[in-house]
Every structure is written in C-alpha cells, then in structure tokens.
Amino acid sequence: AQKVTQAQTEISVVEKEDVTLDCVYETRDTTYYLFWYKQPPSGELVFLIRRNSFDEQNEISGRYSWNFQKSTSSFNFTITASQVVDSAVYFCALSDYKLSFGAGTTVTVRA
Amino acid sequence: DVKVTQSSRYLVKRTGEKVFLECVQDMDHENMFWYRQDPGLGLRLIYFSYDVKMKEKGDIPEGYSVSREKKERFSLILESASTNQTSMYLCASSPRTSGNTGELFFGEGSRLTVL
Numbered sequence: 001a002q003k004v005t006q007a008q009t010e011i012s013v014v015e016k017e018d019v020t021l022d023c024v025y026e027t028r029d030t031t032y033y034l035f036w037y038k039q040p041p042s043g044e045l046v047f048l049i050r051r052n053s054f055d056e057q058n059e060i061s062g063r064y065s066w067n068f069q070k071s072t073s074s075f076n077f078t079i080t081a082s083q084v085v086d087s088a089v090y091f092c093a094l095s096d097y098k099l100s101f102g103a104g105t106t107v108t109v110r111a
Numbered sequence: 112d113v114k115v116t117q118s119s120r121y122l123v124k125r126t127g128e129k130v131f132l133e134c135v136q137d138m139d140h141e142n143m144f145w146y147r148q149d150p151g152l153g154l155r156l157i158y159f160s161y162d163v164k165m166k167e168k169g170d171i172p173e174g175y176s177v178s179r180e181k182k183e184r185f186s187l188i189l190e191s192a193s194t195n196q197t198s199m200y201l202c203a204s205s206p207r208t209s210g211n212t213g214e215l216f217f218g219e220g221s222r223l224t225v226l
Binding site: 006042043052091101102104 | 120146151152153154155156199201203212213214215216217218219220
C-alpha cells in the first residue's frame with residue numbers, strides 16, 4: 001500500500017490564485033516526520049519543510065503555509081498568491097523507519 | 112555554496128551497455144542515496160550508503176549496483192542497461208546525525224535513456 005498519497009497529479013492556476021496541494025499518509029508509528037520538497041524545472045529537489053508527528057502546529061513561511069492534521073493523516077501545503085516561479089513538481093514525503101515519497105503534484109502557474 | 116553534483120545531466124545508452132552514474136558531494140556527509148524518479152511513481156530508493164565501502168539495498172535494487180570508495184563519491188552502476196531503466200536518477204546526501212529525520216540534499220538529476 002502506498003504510504004504517501006498525493007491525489008492531485010497536476011494543478012494549473014493563474015498567477016495570484018491560491019493553490020492547495022493535498023498529502024495523505026499512512027503509518028503505524030507514533031514517531032515520524034513529514035516533509036515537502038519542491039522540484040523546479042532545473043531538476044534539483046529543494047527541501048521546504050519538516051514536521052515531526054508531535055508538532056501539529058500549522059506553519060507559515062511567506063506565501064507558503066502547511067496544515068498538519070493527525071486526525072486525518074494529512075499534511076497539506078498551500079501557496080498563497082501564486083507566482084510563475086512557483087511552477088514545479090512538489091513532493092510530500094514521510095519518514096518513519098524509512099523515507100517514502102509521494103508521486104508528486106505538478107503545479108503550473110500561468111501569467 | 113554546498114552542492115551535490117551528478118556527472119551527467121543527460122545520457123543515451125544502448126541495451127546491454129554498462130552505465131556509470133557518478134555523484135559527488137562537498138558537504139562531508141556520511142549518508143548518500145540513489146533514487147529513480149518516474150512519472151506517477153515519485154521517487155523510489157535504489158541503494159544507499161551510510162559510510163565508505165558500505166551499501167544497503169533500497170526498495171528497487173534489482174539491476175543496479177553501487178560503489179562508495181570515498182566519502183564524497185557514490186556511484187550507481189547498471190551492469191547491463193535495459194529499456195526499463197530509462198528514467199531520471201537522483202543522488203542525495205545527508206549528515207549522519209540526521210538519520211531518517213533530516214533533510215536530504217539533492218543533485219540536479221541524470222536523465223538516462225536506454226535504446
């Protein structure tokens with residue numbers, strides 16, 4: 001069974017729209033970590049955020065925000081007022097006894 | 112500026128050829144990883160290494176081998192390339208202290224096409 005599910009394969013928005021990327025995970029461990037990575041067209045994955053399973057506080061960093069809900073096993077990512085430079089593939093990942101990535105969501109922001 | 116460098120961005124090889132993908136990191140990291148990335152499948156771990164001359168199989172090691180003779184270099188080897196190994200290959204590293212809880216530093220990837 002897939003441990004990290006990113007149900008949205010592709011999302012296309014117009015600049016300045018908000019976009020939310022869904023991530024649902026599955027684990028039996030009580031201690032685990034969740035990550036979001038961004039892969040721009042250049043190819044290099046860039047770390048965005050890490051959350052441990054005991055910290056359910058939402059986080060905001062500039063135009064990025066993350067909503068972690070253990071009750072629904074979700075770790076969703078929102079880009080507010082999207083820009084063309086946000087166009088990328090975004091991966092959610094879960095680390096319990098090993099690191100597992102979701103399939104990724106391709107975000108295209110049109111000018 | 113810290114970096115993970117992969118020797119080739121694009122390669123085209125023929126079925127049966129031996130292929131070497133090289134990865135070098137300048138961050139003195141103990142942990143190094145090789146992933147392959149395919150549409151709809153995300154990143155899948157092929158092999159990883161926690162130290163020089165040490166290697167561990169990941170989720171999809173079949174058809175691959177690795178070499179870690181120096182701390183900074185981790186090579187992925189396809190002994191006899193096949194068309195189903197056409198993919199994007201990503202190398203990553205992380206410090207020992209991070210275990211499986213820390214961020215990975217990725218290279219830009221090597222896109223391999225096997226004809």
